[in-house]
Amino acid sequence: MSILACNGGAVLAMRGRGCVAIAADRRFGIQAQTVSTDCQRIFPMGQRLLLGLAGLATDVQSVAQRLKFRLNLYELKEGRQIKPQTFMSMVSNLLYERRFGPYYAEPVIAGLDPVSLEPFICSLDLIGCPMVTQDFVLSGTCSEQMYGMCESLWEPDMEPEHLFETISQAMLNAVDRDAISGMGVVVHVIEKDKITTRTLKARMD
Amino acid sequence: MAVEFDGGVVIGADSRTTTGAYIANRVTDKLTPVHDRIFCCRSGSAADTQAVADAVAYQLAFHSVELEEPPRVRTAARLFQQSCYRYREELSAGIIVAGWDPRRGGQVYVVPMGGLLLRQPFAVGGSGSSYIYGFLDATFQPGMSRSQCQEFVARALALAMVRDGSSGGVIRLAAITEEGVERTVLAGSDLPWGDGGPPV
Numbered sequence: 001m002s003i004l005a006c007n008g009g010a011v012l013a014m015r016g017r018g019c020v021a022i023a024a025d026r027r028f029g030i031q032a033q034t035v036s037t038d039c040q041r042i043f044p045m046g047q048r049l050l051l052g053l054a055g056l057a058t059d060v061q062s063v064a065q066r067l068k069f070r071l072n073l074y075e076l077k078e079g080r081q082i083k084p085q086t087f088m089s090m091v092s093n094l095l096y097e098r099r100f101g102p103y104y105a106e107p108v109i110a111g112l113d114p115v116s117l118e119p120f121i122c123s124l125d126l127i128g129c130p131m132v133t134q135d136f137v138l139s140g141t142c143s144e145q146m147y148g149m150c151e152s153l154w155e156p157d158m159e160p161e162h163l164f165e166t167i168s169q170a171m172l173n174a175v176d177r178d179a180i181s182g183m184g185v186v187v188h189v190i191e192k193d194k195i196t197t198r199t200l201k202a203r204m205d
Numbered sequence: 206m207a208v209e210f211d212g213g214v215v216i217g218a219d220s221r222t223t224t225g226a227y228i229a230n231r232v233t234d235k236l237t238p239v240h241d242r243i244f245c246c247r248s249g250s251a252a253d254t255q256a257v258a259d260a261v262a263y264q265l266a267f268h269s270v271e272l273e274e275p276p277r278v279r280t281a282a283r284l285f286q287q288s289c290y291r292y293r294e295e296l297s298a299g300i301i302v303a304g305w306d307p308r309r310g311g312q313v314y315v316v317p318m319g320g321l322l323l324r325q326p327f328a329v330g331g332s333g334s335s336y337i338y339g340f341l342d343a344t345f346q347p348g349m350s351r352s353q354c355q356e357f358v359a360r361a362l363a364l365a366m367v368r369d370g371s372s373g374g375v376i377r378l379a380a381i382t383e384e385g386v387e388r389t390v391l392a393g394s395d396l397p398w399g400d401g402g403p404p405v
Contacts, residue, residue: 005226008226008370029370031370032332032369032370032371033336033368033369033370034367034368034369034370141226142226145227176228176231177227177228177231178226178227178228179221179223179226179227179228179370179371179373180226180370183367203373203393204367204403205219205221205366205367205372205373205374
């Protein structure tokens, strides 16, 4: 089996009007066996910045931890919150350092600029190639299913409530067609004054 | 899986077919009739099991006409076993044959990969079965009633569907007795633990 498909999992982020949302499934498995249903794939990296990672579970944790380390030093030295675009470059650098023996994790970043509150989403491949889009970004074992859902459901300038419903439906129906993703979905919606976190009632098979 | 009770059998299966990790069919019917009161539960390669089941259904229909009475469940199981053993190197088929006949009542026979034939009070197969052997051994009681068997099968399948990625969808049940075959489907909130979700 492909290394990126050993543990399974999926992450998805969408952009709305003045807000972003990021969602991930909760399954941790080893090939076909489900080991737990409370795996964390989305990590807070700033007051309005979340990082989601899909791929090999050990590398998901390692990358998130090492990134947080670098981010903490950045914030101490700079005395301010990092911009999402700069954070993207930090992630890219960390991954490319391992160009010929990479971390098997593909990140997705969602956040608001600390000053202008402009929404930002991007994704990177496992060796750090960044891609910024204006609609949605995703990674995981059911990426094709998620692409199909997002292309049909996404529309521009969605308000936070509508964005939540859209990302939820995209995620739920995509993971339900993947044998190694699912077992619950967690969704974070980042607005200028709050982050709302909800756990969806999902199929547990 | 299949369980015998006094007067018939209860059989059940999940409804997921995968090609790799993609769920090609989430509402598959893995309970296949090979005669009026004889069903088989198919696991392994869908192509292989469908082909063998079709061949056995034909052979049984012919045999039943010659015999001028309903075929025995043991005969159906033996026909499966002949094909599964002869072509054991080529096939990937784990089959449970279960049904009712006038001679011996409800019977369950298992024909796992390799082609052995064994009668059991209850039988399980498929990738998800590994996760529920403990539950089955702890919960099974000989002499259960039809509805107890149905609950036993539903709980076992639900637990397997949570843990095994290749299992899922809905639970299809069938109760086979002298009177006939009664099929039911358990989906979503019908599952044994209701809306609360499984323990894990």
